[in-house]
Amino acid sequence: MSVLFWVLWPLERFNTAILAVGRALAMSALAIMVCLILGQVFFRYVLNDAPNWTEEGARFGMLWMTGLMAPLAYRMGGFVSIDMLERALPKFLSALLTLTLLCIALWVLVVFWDRGLNNHVDTMSGKGCSSSLRWPFGFEFGKCGAKFQNRFQYASLFVGVNLLILVNVELILRQIIKIGSQGHRLTKLSADENLAGAS
């Protein structure tokens, strides 16, 4: 059991730190999204000249917000599930079922990790250039020059999958520790009861 705690300790701290950075970036992305869309309305009606990049810029923000924030939501128990069976089962069986479900989730994530990089981020389309998004202040980088490469957007999901895998591994370790009756030694992951989704 001590080996598990020894593995969990750095992973838990790493996840906490990286998800905190992700949260800050996601919050900024949300604020920027609002500003971009308001700017779009302002430019269209006040200056009569709507820029063509605000919409794609806002979508860029939304994708990264999702990629960075979804793992945190998962860690806090914010992914919707029907937990009637888990509640109905005896404690030990329920813990085993939870562990099985976490393993299934990990398998899905690993499959998507495997297919995601080579079939999405690093593809012809990924290497292609954005139709409207450009680097500010006339900066130019790589093959696309002043334009963004699509892979900067595509990477949001891949980063999200990576973070979800890290969170999932952490949750699996915690679950094994709980099954080993050492759950009381774990630090609590605060569940946000206000995670209500669109309902």
Next chain:
Amino acid sequence: MLLWFLPLFLLLIMIGLPVVFGLLAAPVALIMLEGDGRNVVAGLYRNLYNGMDSFPLMALPFFMLAGEVMNRGGITLRLVEFSQAFMGHMRGGLAHVNILSSMLFAGLSGSAVADTSALGSTLIPAMEKNGYTRSFAAAITAASSVIGPIIPPSGIMIIYAYVMGESVAALFLAGIVPGIMVGVGLMIMVRLMADRYDLPKAERIVHKNQTITPLEGWVSFVLVRINIAGLLYAISGIITQFFAEPVNGWLIFGLALPIAHAIAQATKAHVSHDFRIVCKKAIAPLQTPIIILGGILVGVFTPTEASAVAVAYALIVSFFVLRSMNGRDLLDVLQKSALSTAAVLVLVGAAVTFKTVVSLSYAPQILSDYILSLSENPLILLFLINILLFIVGMFLDAGPAIIILGPILGPIFVDLGVHPVHFAIIMSVNLTVGLATPPMGLVLFVASSVSGEKVETIARAILPFLAVEVVVIFMITYIPAISMTIPRLTGFVQ
């Protein structure tokens, strides 16, 4: 073999796998079992990304953010006082206030959970203090909160519109009358129960000696006149259409302003000071749905832009007019909105992936054949589907249920001649009511946590109100005009 993804998916979510992983695991497992020679799983991964990469979907985080800002900005008490000023004097007054507050709150948040949490914490203790049982107070709070996602703006309607390729504006407009009907139906039930259970009467206004800041007073002064003038302008269109020459719109609006002022002044003389101040304090928050729907209807904004404008308006009102928010509150609401939205957006992305597999598997055709073998009469099928949706709503939240069932059931009923917007409203209202049904109704749990009453007790007390909501569901189902008239009149549905 791919057809087995549906039973496998149901099995996985029934044993407790998060819906988002269930939507992905079932098809991926079967594709890999068959041998993924054509790299279909990579296609599913791309669909997951494409599902989240959408401009109309952006309205979801923005509406959530606007609702959160308004809620944090202290509008709940204002709406409750406003409702009490109108309905508090009736028998069962606070129950009516609860329902009316939910209807008003629905125009701001679009979330049943936010409604239960915000109004419940204010109204349940107040109702208990006034002689209502705690279970009744919690039950009416939970039952009325389902109006939240029916009256626009509505998170689940944005999701439905996106997943099924419908117009967000049409769905928003189609939800107005059903939402009001649920509210009125609940009020009638409260009135009937009031005589039987001798429910107490409340005072018309909660707090005497109401005060308002000069800035807020001026803002409501201006907004009231602009709104009345806008209404007069809209009505004037009926007259000016008979004129030979087109009339300048700004001129009409300019002429309408002094008339609006005269109407406001005339009304002022007939109401008490406290009543007037309570109404004035509710004006700024209640402007939000007017901005959203007005902007969309007039064609000034897309729904996404309207949602961003709603955020800006909510921030201006909370920071500068009400002065009830600070920077820390803003960070909190940004975090909460981003967190809730991210979980939903991943789910929507997974739904688009799932939808691809649904079409690849021919499941809708097979299900369609099966459903049509039961009956070819759409009215009977709609009855059966309502029962199915109601049962699903008991176990699953409205959002995921719509995501799963929309792509499967939608095409079948559209083929049977049911209008897509009509079917969307049937699904949305039915599954939303499911939020308040035991054993897994989300708002029952929230009402329980807010009130301290047991879920089972609330579930029993809510039954008469659920009966009303079921009646409304069937009315919406069999009288399409209820939901379709406003979208048709406004030209959003042909």
